[in-house]
Amino acid sequence: ATNGAGAGAGAGEDSRTVTVRVPAKVNVQLAVGGIRPDGFHGLANVFLAVSLYDEVSATPAATPRLTVSGADAGQVPLDDSNLAVRAARALATHHGLGESDPVHLHLSKDIPVAGGMAGGSADAAGALLACDALWNTRTSHDELLALCAELGSDVPFSLLGGAALGRGRGELLTPLEVGGTFHWVFAVADGGLSTPAVYGECDRLREASGGGATVADVGEPEPAPALLDALRTGDATALAAALAPHGGGSSSNDLQSAALSLRPSLAATLHAGTAAGALAALVSGSGPTCAFLTKDADSAETVAAALLASGTCRTARRATGPAPGATVVG
Numbered sequence: 001a002t003n004g005a006g007a008g009a010g011a012g013e014d015s016r017t018v019t020v021r022v023p024a025k026v027n028v029q030l031a032v033g034g035i036r037p038d039g040f041h042g043l044a045n046v047f048l049a050v051s052l053y054d055e056v057s058a059t060p061a062a063t064p065r066l067t068v069s070g071a072d073a074g075q076v077p078l079d080d081s082n083l084a085v086r087a088a089r090a091l092a093t094h095h096g097l098g099e100s101d102p103v104h105l106h107l108s109k110d111i112p113v114a115g116g117m118a119g120g121s122a123d124a125a126g127a128l129l130a131c132d133a134l135w136n137t138r139t140s141h142d143e144l145l146a147l148c149a150e151l152g153s154d155v156p157f158s159l160l161g162g163a164a165l166g167r168g169r170g171e172l173l174t175p176l177e178v179g180g181t182f183h184w185v186f187a188v189a190d191g192g193l194s195t196p197a198v199y200g201e202c203d204r205l206r207e208a209s210g211g212g213a214t215v216a217d218v219g220e221p222e223p224a225p226a227l228l229d230a231l232r233t234g235d236a237t238a239l240a241a242a243l244a245p246h247g248g249g250s251s252s253n254d255l256q257s258a259a260l261s262l263r264p265s266l267a268a269t270l271h272a273g274t275a276a277g278a279l280a281a282l283v284s285g286s287g288p289t290c291a292f293l294t295k296d297a298d299s300a301e302t303v304a305a306a307l308l309a310s311g312t313c314r315t316a317r318r319a320t321g322p323a324p325g326a327t328v329v330g
């Protein structure tokens with residue numbers, strides 16, 4: 001599937017193309033604090049990059065344009081709301097280039113769209129890096145991270161990759177050591193969920209249960225020490241225990257109950273994966289993608305096949321983490 005007029009290089013475009021590969025992420029912990037005065041939620045966000053990738057290409061063009069290919073291409077906005085377009089523009093403005101160097105951005109999408117795996121953030125980080133290489137603007141790593149943070153809370157992590165603790169609204173990153181490779185399966189749902197809607201539902205559920213939703217009534221979010229230990233030692237069984245710390249439906253992802261409230265059918269998806277032998281199941285970020293941690297590559301294959309056969313998801317994808325951050329590949 002292709003979205004946008006003519007996915008290839010258009011008339012008048014030269015052949016200098018820079019291509020950047022950017023990973024998806026899963027939040028192994030998403031501790032959500034209260035609403036801040038700026039409307040964002042304070043977070044303790046433990047990101048893990050996984051080996052599902054989008055590729056972002058930038059080619060000089062007569063006028064700016066955006067094209068998208070991949071199974072979900074039709075769901076990606078082509079207007080100025082697209083984060084990749086905004087990223088290219090932000091970099092041009094940062095270097096005082098104005099509209100002088102128009103580019104054709106092409107997104108080759110493999111990350112689920114609006115799936116809670118930071119696909120839009122990946123495209124923004126990819127566009128920044130691709131345009132920086134194309135324009136030879138040599139932006140420092142810290143400046144790139146600052147530009148990423150302006151574009152969205154998850155964009156700095158898409159640039160960095162690996163694993164990291166995100167504080168603030170998720171943009172203040174501390175890289176984390178990971179002592180092994182974790183094997184995951186991702187159950188992709190039909191249709192996405194809106195991130196603001198899921199945060200809003202989280203606040204609504206908290207208020208309804210009498211907990212309140214502002215910074216004053218919700219405590220400071222903290223990463224779980226056992227979860228950080230499990231990442232450091234690369235111990236999948238220990239990580240699984242930290243993902244679902246009290247068994248049953250409990251989750252290290254504070255947005256999980258909100259995603260389930262908006263999309264009750266996800267409960268069956270989570271159950272299908274655990275019934276097939278996954279060590280732990282949780283909603284990825286704001287969902288609706290569900291993430292399953294498995295013992296090894298063989299178990300991931302079994303769980304993916306069972307999820308597909310269960311009819312509780314559109315598709316099931318295997319991936320490993322940690323994966324490298326945004327990288328120029330051509």
Ligand code: C5P
Pocket residue numbers: 039040041042043151152153154168169170195196197199
């Ligand atoms: O930063 P980003 O644009 O990705 O955030 C999208 C939306 O998600 C925000 O407008 C806000 O509604 C919600 N959000 C939040 N707290 C965060 C991050 C995101 O409430 N820390």
